[in-house]
Amino acid sequence: MNADKIPDIIIGRLPIYLRALQRMSDRGLKTTSSQELGEHVGISAAQIRKDISQFGEFGKQGTGYSIGYLTERLREILKVDRIWDVALVGAGDMGHALARYQGFTNRGFRIVLVFDNDRAKVGQRAGAFTVEDAAKMSDRIRVAGVRVAMLTVPAASAQEVADKLVQAGVKAILNYAPVSLNVPKYVHVQYIDPATHMQRMTYYL
């Protein structure tokens, strides 16, 4: 196994498999097959076997995969066998929704800091958190050693905030602002922009 050689498109499918496995486990299931997993995630059994085999031998012909074992291995591979502290920047509607979101539980992340540059919001609650002044963001993130951030600021300020996050040591940014970010190569960015996702579908309608 050489992590550098695994195509990113495969890495992108692993969280989908992990999510489906965790849901199977929640339902009390112990084993699954590439067929069954494929039906859950809408990916062919052959593709799933190929993807998973990149990381070693996890299943046996005829007996399938142990859900518990494969879940543990995927969590290790994706490095979510630990909890990542996350800084949330932007306490608008989307920021509040994320601060209150229950879907991070057991998936490797917890929000620990919430920032906004709007004085009216600083000191207010966002979910279980108190919104802190964005002017203190860099110091707070550096001291806390936070490496993952979610960005829910307006498009016009997203690049500036991203630059500060990178300088403070952030290595992964989930960007909700509808703008592409310029960051150093060692920083990872994923984008969540509902209009972009929907435009990708209307092409086919």
Add this chain to the structure above:
Amino acid sequence: MNADKIPDIIIGRLPIYLRALQRMSDRGLKTTSSQELGEHVGISAAQIRKDISQFGEFGKQGTGYSIGYLTERLREILKVDRIWDVALVGAGDMGHALARYQGFTNRGFRIVLVFDNDRAKVGQRAGAFTVEDAAKMSDRIRVAGVRVAMLTVPAASAQEVADKLVQAGVKAILNYAPVSLNVPKYVHVQYIDPATHMQRMTYYL
């Protein structure tokens, strides 16, 4: 040009180009190059030229692309040269954030219906909308001819709601519930799940 032959991965990049072009246009720019566009979106100039050339000849060697013309053509190709009515199902935190989201303006979408199955929420406001009873969802969507929906219900009820949406004529679903949906082949689904997006990044940390 044969739309059926364009790989989905290229289609997925077109909304990114369109978004960058619209931002350039907002800043008063009239022309751009594949180099400049590439710097904005983090994709190589060669890849951009190749992607765009799938749909015809839009640029000239040396003079680059007319932002206005390329924008119009991309909007046509992605079928967002019109406004798609969107049904939002699930008036929780995320649903409220989407109902109030300003980012759909000028990008081809407008929410027209909001539903929830919680009696306490029915009749309440969500952004500019009144939350309607999910029991009336199928009829309302069918009569209104809505083809696009956003799903922000809990994972446990997402499949059931998706089935009803499909029966009512919905052809494209943006799914915020952290679960894969089983839908007929002619229905398109895009997923927004922050934990999945973040797990894809932690692999590299």
